[in-house]
Amino acid sequence: EYDRAIEEHNKAIEINPNRAKPYNNLATAYSAKGEYDRAIAACNTAIRISPDYTDPYVNRGVAYGEKGEYDRAIEEHNKAIEINPNHAxxxxxxxxxYNKKEMYDHAIADCSKAIEIDSHDAFSYNNRGFAYGEKGEYNRAITDCNKAIEIDPHYSSAYNTRGVAYSGKEMYERAIADFDKCISLNPSYMTARKNRKDAFLLRRHAE
Structure with missing residues (x-):
């Protein structure tokens, strides 16, 4: 699927190598394949062609984030926001x-801004829920995850995040049900499998 997309974007570039968008689309496809260095290279070209085009900065930021280069990722998103202050x-x-850097207040502020711009942003509801959970604000975490799931009922990560919050509240049955749902949607979600195992152990100790 991604290989076909890469082929199509390369054809578009061949036809007109002076358009930024096909390079940005190519970067998206490379990131989806986990080829982050190639994604960054494609973004570099897109930005060279069109320095005020925000999407390649965001894509480059995502690629740096996946490589664990969080400060560089933040710099890229800063550039996109500088160009377009309403880039959700x-x-x-x-x-x-910021969540990955354990800077949860910053994460909450950014996710809140993203939601303000786009109220159907399930990703940001889940990420804000995660940040609230890490701060021990489990009810707020659950509320945000509920919203993420309402927007996208197949969003496996939101069930995992909500399950962690329920575990934090010692509501292990609900936590286990959420981890089960997460795993049914995404069987390779190893974090949810570990969390479910932990919830079973905690429930046993609580009995």
């Missing part, structure tokens, strides 16, 4: 990066 995806991805 840039706030959403910067918020996600």
């Amino acid at each position: 995806t840039a706030y959403a991805n910067r918020g996600n990066t």
